Amino acid sequence: MPEIVLSLISHTNVGKTALARTLLRQDVGEVADRAHVTVVSEAFDLIETEQGGETYHAKLWDTPGFGSNLAKLAARLKSSNNPVGWILHQVWDRVSDKSLWCSQEAIRNISEDADVVIYLVDASQSPATIGYVDLEMEILDWIGKPVIVFLNQTGKPDPDKIISGEAEWRSHLAEFKIVKNVSTLDAFTRCWVLEHTVLERAAGVLDGEKARAAQILAEAWKARNLGVFEQATEKIAALMAESACDAESLSEKSLLEKVKGLLRSLTDRDPELEKIQQTMYARLATRTGTTINELIELHGLDGETAKKLAKHSREEFAVRRDVEESLATAVGGAVSGLAGGLAADLASGGMTFGGGAVVGALLGGATTYALAKGFNLTQSEQNSVRWSGEHFLNQVEFVLMLYLGVAHFGRGRGVWRDPENNPTHWESATKAAVENHKSKLLSAWEKAPKRGGEKTAAALEKTFRDLLVEILAGLYPEQKSVFE
Numbered sequence: 001m002p003e004i005v006l007s008l009i010s011h012t013n014v015g016k017t018a019l020a021r022t023l024l025r026q027d028v029g030e031v032a033d034r035a036h037v038t039v040v041s042e043a044f045d046l047i048e049t050e051q052g053g054e055t056y057h058a059k060l061w062d063t064p065g066f067g068s069n070l071a072k073l074a075a076r077l078k079s080s081n082n083p084v085g086w087i088l089h090q091v092w093d094r095v096s097d098k099s100l101w102c103s104q105e106a107i108r109n110i111s112e113d114a115d116v117v118i119y120l121v122d123a124s125q126s127p128a129t130i131g132y133v134d135l136e137m138e139i140l141d142w143i144g145k146p147v148i149v150f151l152n153q154t155g156k157p158d159p160d161k162i163i164s165g166e167a168e169w170r171s172h173l174a175e176f177k178i179v180k181n182v183s184t185l186d187a188f189t190r191c192w193v194l195e196h197t198v199l200e201r202a203a204g205v206l207d208g209e210k211a212r213a214a215q216i217l218a219e220a221w222k223a224r225n226l227g228v229f230e231q232a233t234e235k236i237a238a239l240m241a242e243s244a245c246d247a248e249s250l251s252e253k254s255l256l257e258k259v260k261g262l263l264r265s266l267t268d269r270d271p272e273l274e275k276i277q278q279t280m281y282a283r284l285a286t287r288t289g290t291t292i293n294e295l296i297e298l299h300g301l302d303g304e305t306a307k308k309l310a311k312h313s314r315e316e317f318a319v320r321r322d323v324e325e326s327l328a329t330a331v332g333g334a335v336s337g338l339a340g341g342l343a344a345d346l347a348s349g350g351m352t353f354g355g356g357a358v359v360g361a362l363l364g365g366a367t368t369y370a371l372a373k374g375f376n377l378t379q380s381e382q383n384s385v386r387w388s389g390e391h392f393l394n395q396v397e398f399v400l401m402l403y404l405g406v407a408h409f410g411r412g413r414g415v416w417r418d419p420e421n422n423p424t425h426w427e428s429a430t431k432a433a434v435e436n437h438k439s440k441l442l443s444a445w446e447k448a449p450k451r452g453g454e455k456t457a458a459a460l461e462k463t464f465r466d467l468l469v470e471i472l473a474g475l476y477p478e479q480k481s482v483f484e
């Protein structure tokens, strides 16, 4: 069976086990903020795929980290004939010489098992300030297996910081011919679109059959992640279809009252509307929570309970509602025509009357009881409230941001948490993409009550796929091919 073997190697405590967890979607080994947590090398199945009657397999080793004593040893062994052989023949005590024992374990793993060394560096530190890096590189050079370097611990995804961090490390490591590549794969904040690069870069440094196997496995990794992506877009489309269809009936009398009430003051609170709003927000929050939990599971993460998430979503939407109410106040007296329709939408906290434009017209002057009554009679199906188009778009943005939170959350970071402090460029990328697809989104929203949930979801699927591809390909331009 064609197999490629990758070994995760680094100075201790840089994050090998955390990255193994992220890639494997499993809580393997132990992750802790201290030296030499992993003390024995362990192999895991990274991915397996069939092609042309052959089974291709990639194995990932998590190894103990190099200790600080190794660098000192390397300095001493520089002039030795066979430093690696010397190291491998030493007998160090696992407890009293833990640092050297762990280093020897890692060196043995590279020498005996690895096709490619994946060397991780802590990007939160400048290479010039870390004394051990050059000496560890010399040891890797003595062993002679190809090395690809990944920056870990980069923090929040920040393209400028990542580019400058990579450039700094690249230039620092340029003297080591054994280093074939430097890029970024943060165990905590990587996006899934980057994961296959581990295999792709390995293919780039291997030859012949091994290179071919690594490329086949990289393609299989992409395909698997793309499958998850397609399922995620379906779930998001289904969620938003439900939102577009969600409605609550209004009592006939109260519609008239509300029209009159809105004429009196845009900021009046109406008990029935308040109740409806609460019901619809609660439904929206529960649905969103359920969908996000499904996305978390799809991405191989463990998450919070739907209940807790639902609470978060409710708070998030409640905040948006306040914003809308203050906007309504600002719109104030401009109660005519279109502005009236807009204000009515805003004043009702993101919901619009079954025929927002009709209410706008009513507010614009045709406010006789007869007309309102006529509206109720002739358009009884519309005697209800639903989310306004504007609010629907807000919901879309909110859900896309939550998706990005899931797509970037590496399992090595632990249990999925609400994405607080998302990078600002995610928000601008999301807003821009929603703006680009606004007419399609609004058209689906407009048609939703007649089409029903299923057809709306089907219509929205392509739009959400296009939206997410635009966002992800914009954030990771080099990974556009993942979606092809």
Ligand SMILES: Nc1nc2c(ncn2[C@@H]2O[C@H](COP(=O)(O)OP(=O)(O)OP(=O)(O)O)[C@@H](O)[C@H]2O)c(=O)[nH]1
Pocket (backbone or CB within 6 Å): 010, 011, 012, 013, 014, 015, 016, 017, 018, 019, 030, 031, 032, 033, 034, 035, 036, 037, 038, 039, 063, 064, 065, 066, 152, 153, 154, 155, 186, 187, 188, 189, 412
């Ligand atoms: N912020 C951040 N912290 C990380 C990342 N990866 C790992 N860590 C943290 O770094 C510490 C060490 O992580 P491990 O995965 O145990 O590191 P290791 O390289 O396997 O360490 P040893 O097995 O002890 O050599 C832990 O506290 C992790 O939570 C990362 O990408 N970002």
Ligand SMILES: [Mg+2]
Pocket (backbone or CB within 6 Å): 016, 017, 018, 029, 030, 031, 037, 038, 063, 064
């Ligand atoms: Mg470890």
